Amino acid sequence: MKNMIKYTIGILITTLLLTGCEKTLTDFEFQKKPLKLVMNSLLNPDSIVKVHLTSSMPIYEKGSQIRAIENAQIQIFENDNYLADALYIGNGYYAAVGIYPKHGHTYRLEAKAEGFPTAWGSTVIPLQPTINEVKVDIQEINIEGFEGYVWTSKIYNYTLNIKVTDAQQDQFHSLALYKHYIRRYTDCTYTFHETTQEWEVDCTDYIDTIPSMSNYINFKSYDRKIKFHYNGYDLRLFNSTDDITSIRAYFSNEKLNIDEIVIPFNLYYIEYDSPFDIHLNTIDLNYYKYQYSLARHNEVDEGFLSQKVSIYSNIENGLGLLGSVTSTVLSINPNESSTDN
Amino acid sequence: MKHTLLVFVFVCLNILSALAQTVTINGSITDARTGEALISANIYEPVSFIGTATNLYGFYSLKLPSGKQKLTASYTGYQSINLELSLNRDTTIHFRLEPIIELQEITVSGRSPQQSIESTQMGVLQLSPANVEKIPVLLGESDIIKTMQMMPGVQGGTEGMSGFYVRGGGPDQNLILLDGVPVYNVSHLFGFMSVFNTDALRNVSLTKGGFPARYGGRLSSVLDIRMKEGNDKEFKGSASIGLLSSQATIEGPIVKERTSFMVSGRRSYFDLLTYPLQAYYNKVEDDDYWIGYYLQDFNAKVNHRINDRHRLYLSMYTGKDKFYAKDNWGNSTDKAGLQWGNLTGALRWNYIMTNNLFLNVTATLSDFTFKFFEDYNSGDANSRHYYSFYEKYYSRIRDYAVRADFDYTPNHKNNVKFGISQTFHQFSPGVTVSRDRSGNSSAPIDTTYGNINIPARQLQAYLENEFTLNRRIMVNAGLHVSRFDIQNKAWHSVEPRLSARYLILPHMAFKTSYAYTTQYLHLITNTTMGLPTDLWVPATPKTRPQEAWQVAAGFSYALNNAYEISLEGYYKEMKHLVEYAEGASFYELNRGDWEDLITSGSGESYGVELLVQKPSGRLSGWAGYTLSWANRTFPEISFGRTFPYNYDARHDFTVVATYKLSNRTDFGANWTYRTGYPFTLADEQYAGLESSFSEPGPLRPNGNNDIIEHYDTRNNYRMPNYHRLDVGFNMHKQRQKTFRTWSFGVYNVYANSNPFMLYNRTRYDEQTNEVSREIKQVSVFNFIPYIKWGIKF
Known part of the structure; x- marks a missing residue:
């Protein structure tokens, strides 16, 4: 349905273009802009503080490239108190060995480098997410194939119940599933060579895992809590009311004022009913906004005459992102009807 | 509030003042040949200049001192009537003015320059639809909105489109308004034509600021379009054949000089012309695939004079665009379509209650629907292999309204208008209907979801008084109040309006105005051009109504009553404007949470407009220049930085001229020059977070977001400046009973490549391995000739 309108507009535009022309603007003048410091960091209580520092570059200048900043000073502040400097470890990366961010604390990073104004950003490390309960309802379905052939398969309908620590506060999460191994299979192509009168067989071994096969996870897109998703190729918004398949969903209790977040999803074809892991991350508002703006940007990138979307940045006097994330991993056995945490 | 009360008291005091002993003359001013009411025709005493103008229905009421009086009735393009009367008691006089045909004239506007000087209203543009046809336009399709786009203070948006953007x-x-009924979508052919068929129209006026209190509900302009009433004396008709569409109009008396009608239809024929080609293709390819597109309009009006005091009008308009595709193969059928259109209707009752009190009661309907659908059927409906699905997405807005408007003339110094209206809105911004049925299932799946129906009520009332303090000073003060009830929330608005005129010289006036306006509707769009997919949504408990105030001041000068020169400056502030949050689209509205997908902000615009008009004569037309700024600020767009509005053009200059060479030929030309519109272009890039770090979990970044393209604010660059010249030539032939016209012309005659859109393209040089970027400009409508044939009988 979405394509229908795109094609229609496409026909219209094609007709228009047939009456018009295209030319390269050789005298178009770009604004001269000073280079900016680009500071990227994703703080995680399970890891030391690491920062990547580079410079921005003009798009339309031939030969310019992203440059790693080597001789910068990066200061780390915890709840407005100076904590340590992150030291240069190469290729634009800086690290503060032994400094682990703490849940609920505010961290500010300041980067000073010659020729650039001081750039800084801050983030609050989210609290550890709590999974109250995971329920599963196994549904057997009959699938009809050609000539009346019928086979039976299973759909695992899960509901994931996440505790909201403060209903007045917005919480942002991402959810991904992981199974190292589901099944192994071999796919062969057969080519007959006329000259040698021989068959050539080319076989490839495949190993399916949940992360690589997004069509096995089905989120309910009409669920208002789920805002966007990562489908293995790109970040995407939901573009229809159909259930959408995804391998990571981003959701929140934003504007909902609820005590718990319930996320329903289905799994198809879990062979041998094998266990898998739920990776639940709680992310800060900055990282959520960054990912959301990327998803929106990717969505409209194809859209003709759509308004462009700017990518979120929380670095003052510079660009990039300082975000934070906290993780919880829960192993699920599909044969158990529910898991209480 | 204090300010509002003062205005109200001032209005009431003036109504009650000046109750001197006078007589009342009332009646109507009409076209002697057709019986059509003449809107804004003048009637005045030529020595004292005490006078008035006819209202939208051609009625007037004038108080004059008793005794011997001279009286003049006039209208541009018509012969004036001068009377000398001895007035001892209230009198009814109906004037029937003869159009000037002998003179080789073209009349672009019905209002004379002096009339504009005398009026308190500012920023009003008037056009005569019949003569708009002489102005060259794209593909020869006369379009009242595209003509308005060439007026100062009005931007046309994307090249060739029939949208308009007034003062930022x-x-x-x-x-x-079409016969007083709001029309929500005025676009045909995705915006390249407007829905108004000029052959069915009688009068058009655009108010850009200084809104009188009788108008409410929108922030920026009022485009008031009146349909023809129908010739009540004899049958007349017209027809034309153009490159895109053809139209036919017929009007005449049902009961002579009592009941008349007008019907007009227009249809495009792209689908009919391509039908033989598709039939041939299907035959050769053994296929059964059809596509088509058409647009159509139908206008109708009946008016009946019950007696001298009562008159009834019934008018309607329906129009639609439809794009369709149909594919048949085997025992399967797949149909899909895209369709949008308006339906409007009005039943009006005019009642002259007393010699100085006129009542107009109107019941109206307005319905705009946009939908696209797919309908697939495969196999025999009784077979277990049968499968069908039907899916439809639609958005819709429906209004039912009733209103009463009064015109009261207590004395020659006061002209009071007051009224009340109630509108019932039904909003359905994004609904999906889905049906699925297979032969082996017991019951079909049938679901409907989205924003199915959001009802709202809007109550409006107004009071305005135009009063003359002395020969030099005239003031129009008023108050517009409204209430909007939706989802257990009531929004209120009290809107003071004030405009004043000071005659510096007999032919020169200084004017100023102030208007506060509130709008309970929002249109959300995520494209840079207006499409029917844009959604009308109401103000809700979560989404505030839009509000604006505008102040304007300027000078008007009438030169020999042939030229009107006006210079106006304005400043406008708007708040609670609504846009999609960056990147959100109308597809998401299906989920029913459209309020979470929008963001709110403010805007300001200011500028100066110069307009020189010559409304009639062998050479007629106008030249306009606008210097303006229009900005927006949304906390959630472009990091809260102020950015130029999409159609912010610093300089805009237009000349429109028509020249009558002889009774058989006339010539028209327009030249437009303006600053290029702003657009968004990323000019910096930097390393994305995912190029350095990945979110904990099983997934690894795919590299798509390693490089981020960045721009500081939306609309950070400007397209190249725009200019084009259109020329047209009309040849007429008068036969015994028919009047035929051949029209030829060229749009963008010197084929200037104007920017339609700009985009950047990445080029890779295989020899040097260098990647470079370049800016591409797409242009449309370079040198588009047209031909059109028309007949009147």
């Missing part, structure tokens, strides 16, 4: 306002901020 959005497309939703224009109240477009």
